[in-house]
Amino acid sequence: MANRLSTSTSPYLLQHSHNPVDWLPWGEEALAKAKTENKPIFLSIGYAACHWCHVMAHESFEDEETAAFMNEHFVNIKVDREERPDLDAIYMQATVAMSGSGGWPMSVFLTPELKPFYAGTYFPPVPRYNMPSFKDVLAGIVRTWREQPGEVFRVGDEVSNHLQQTLSVNAQSDSGFTQAHLEAAAKTLIDSYDWGYGGWGTAPKFPQPMTIESLLRRHYAGHQDALKPVVHALKAMARGGMYDVVGGGFSRYSVDNFWRVPHFEKMLYDNAQLARAYLHAWQVTGDPFFQRVVTETLDFIAREMTHPDGGFYSSLDADSEGEEGRFYVWSLEEIRATLKEDSDFFEAAYGVTPRGNWEGRTVLQRALDDASLAARFKTDLESVPVKLADCHSKLLSVRAARVRPGTDDKVLTSWNGLKLATLSEASRVFASGTKQSPTNEKGIASSGYGPPHDNIYYKLATHNAHFLLKELRPDGKLKHSWRDGKTTNEVFLEDYAALILGLLELYQTDFNDKWFSAAKELTDEMLELFEDPNGGFFDTPKDGEQLLLRPKDVQDNATPSGNALACEALLKLAEFTGEGRYRDPAEKALRLVVGMATRYPTAFGRWLSAADTALGGTKQVAVVYEAGDESAAEMIRFIQSRYRPNVIIAASSHPPSDNVPALLKDRPLKDGRPTVYVCEGFVCKNPVTTLSELEELL
Structure with missing residues (x-):
């Protein structure tokens, strides 16, 4: 029998x-209900692609005895953290x-x-991993609620006061x-870099696209x-x-610490940010390896995470057929049956063995680089990526079944x-340059390497913006x-800010005034709804739901801080x-994090990029x-x-319309x-009309 989550728009709640x-x-x-019945609330927060969320659901929430106890003693609330990042931020701070x-x-x-x-987080059905069972936790909460209510409310007040200080940052x-x-921040990042295996921190090791972007900007600044840790x-x-x-x-x-075995869920935000980091690294280094990663990642999202009407889906689960990673791993027999005479080449490239490298199967990872493969198999270096791409294509066809x-x-x-x-930038860089492509309504085809209109990334970007x-x-x-076709009622600072930045990038791709006008309109709304007079911005709007507190989280996490x-965007x-009404609140907000970002730069990577924009002398x-x-x-x-991270560009036929920047x-x-x-700044160079003159200015 379905419960009250059955009418939700969230796939996680529907699970x-x-x-x-x-x-x-x-x-x-x-x-x-909690107030009327004087019951404690059990708040369970997760997301659809979370492996351990599935495990706890199967072990405890699907168990009739456990469920009956929960229903008798608690008001049980389930939240999708991706739909409610405000609740997630508040109660994650409490959990920590x-x-x-x-x-x-x-x-x-x-x-x-x-x-x-x-x-807490995950609780097992029986005591293990040095953790109490979920049933024991529930029973302990009920006992304390009944016998020591004063202690319960004392702790609640103490934690709430702590949250008020933690999530209400002032200058x-x-x-x-x-x-x-x-x-100083760059020096800290370079000094703390893991030169043995790459990245920052230890297992579990997360990608750090915002950190990488901040270092790319430092490289650009001289x-x-x-650049070394970036590459x-x-x-x-x-x-x-x-x-x-x-x-x-x-x-x-x-x-692990070595980038060998992943937690297999795939998130849109990771892939959007990483594709952008690899795109910028390719622009800086010219390394075709980075170019391949960009195109393969963007093509994956286009193929597997795109709604027909233009929106991009949130995630792919880690599990299939009840097993984590089953969709992605391979046996030696499967590889040989698929690749046949190319199998030896592929096995050498990815270190495939009969034993596998993870639970008897293989998580594919490069063992030999292109040059080593070319030497070992006595082939041209240029043919290696072509041959590997053909192997990948054959395996992808098998995996599709x-x-x-x-x-x-x-x-x-x-x-x-x-x-x-990311798509808007990629469409400029990867545009075909075909002269026969149509121009836009301004009479010019103006993507980075030529007209964008026959470019899949440009089409995806414009389709997404319209959506x-x-x-x-x-x-x-x-x-x-x-x-x-249904929307939730909530909106958050991150929604406005990320969309504004996306629209500004799209404007700089095709110079369609409607993208700029929409970005400016959204920015005015953002200032009205979220600005804190003390500096920075609240995560929730002034007319939003009244929660325990109004969060103002400045730290970058897996996604950038909305602040x-x-x-x-404002800069x-x-x-x-x-x-100046756009620049002033941005500079005021930057003062919130100067000390923290300098001391803990991996937690403030996007802030460091924003600070670079403020200081870098935008052309x-x-x-x-x-x-x-x-x-x-x-x-x-x-x-x-x-x-050119600190260059903005506007273009128009002459005379310009009233809506241009x-x-x-x-x-x-x-x-x-x-x-x-x-x-x-406040100085303009003499206007130029030739490419050679422009090269001197930039």
Whole structure:
């Protein structure tokens, strides 16, 4: 019999809709029930791709005896952390404070006033792993609730006060970032880098795309050693088991210190951010290995995580057929049966053995690089990636017949915004340059290497932008989550900020004024709904649900801090418009994290990039031309083809429309030719009309 989760839009909640637990979604009914019946709340937070969430559900929530006890003594609330990042942030801080660690599934016990008094993560059905059983935890909570209510409320008050301090950050510095702060952060990152195996930290080892991006910016600024850990980390991850060499895309993290065995779930936000990091690394180094990773990752998302109407799905599960990783691992027999005469070559490339490297099967990871393979098999170096790609294609066809992992097909605005930005940049870099491609309505085809309109990444980006602005703004107000034509009521800072950045990147791809206008309108809404007069931004809007507190989380996690994204968006919009009302709140917000970002840079990578934008002397480039004059495209291609993190570009036929960025206003043509204006700070160079002159300016 279905419980109250059966009408949810969340695939994660729907997974629990037939549990015998009388689950309720978070909302007025559940919270009122706890107060009326004077029962503690059991709050269970997880997400659809979470392996241990599935394990605990099977062991405990599907168990009739456990469910009956839960139903008798608790008001049981199930939350999808991806739909409610605000609740996740609040109660994850509580879990870490009370238990010393966090993760999912998150298991939190609350008073009817929503104050947490006990928390943990996964609990087994019987005592093991030095943990009590879930039944013992439940019984202990009931006993304490009945016999020591004063202690329960004392702990709840104490933890709530701690949360108020932790999640309500105010200005930490009277002055903002300096170049010295950015250099100190870079030094910390380089000094703490794992030169043995790559990356930062120990097992479980997570990718750090925001950290990598901040170091790429330091390299661009002239730091001689900043590029070395970037290249090392990106190659270590893509050669390890965390990267799906057969189908493209990255898993969530490595369970070991060596990037060998992944936790197999695939998340949109990881792949959007990592594809962008590899794209930038390819622009900087020219290494074709990075280029392949970008295209394979973007193609994976296009193939497996894209809604027909243009949205991008949230995740792929780690499990299939009840086993973690089953969809992705191989036996030697399967490889030989599929690849036949190419099997020896492939086995050498990936170190495949009869014993396997994980539970009797093989997680594919590179054992020999291209040069070693070419030497061993006496073949041309150029033929190695071609031959491997053919092997990957054959294995992908075989894998397609397996039972697929579950797909969490909800569309989240914030994660889609990250993906939109990556696709927009990729469409500029990977554009075909075919002269026969149609121009846009402004009369120019202006992608990075040529016209974007026959480019799959450009098509995906524009399709996604149209989808988000239509489906995630059904009543004119932005929403956080969409599935099957239905949206949730909530919206968060990260949704606005990520979408604004995505739209600004798309504008710089095709110079369609509607993307810029939408970004500016959303920015004005963001300031109205989220700005904190004390500096920075709240994660929830001023007209949002009243929770235990109004969170203001500044730390980057697996996804960027909404505050960091908002800073970056405001700084860029300030450059396009020349309006201080956008730059001022960004600079005020940056002062919140100067000390923390300098001391703990891996937790503030996106902030460091925003600070670099604030300090880096953004070059404002305006291109004006006569409609249909294709010679402007060559200069635009030059501007966009290189890694230039602190360059913004606007372009328009002459005369510009009323909706163009202020950057394009009062920019006459010089001698009737396409003309480029380059400004920095409050100073503009003389306008130029030739590529050679432009090269000198940039």
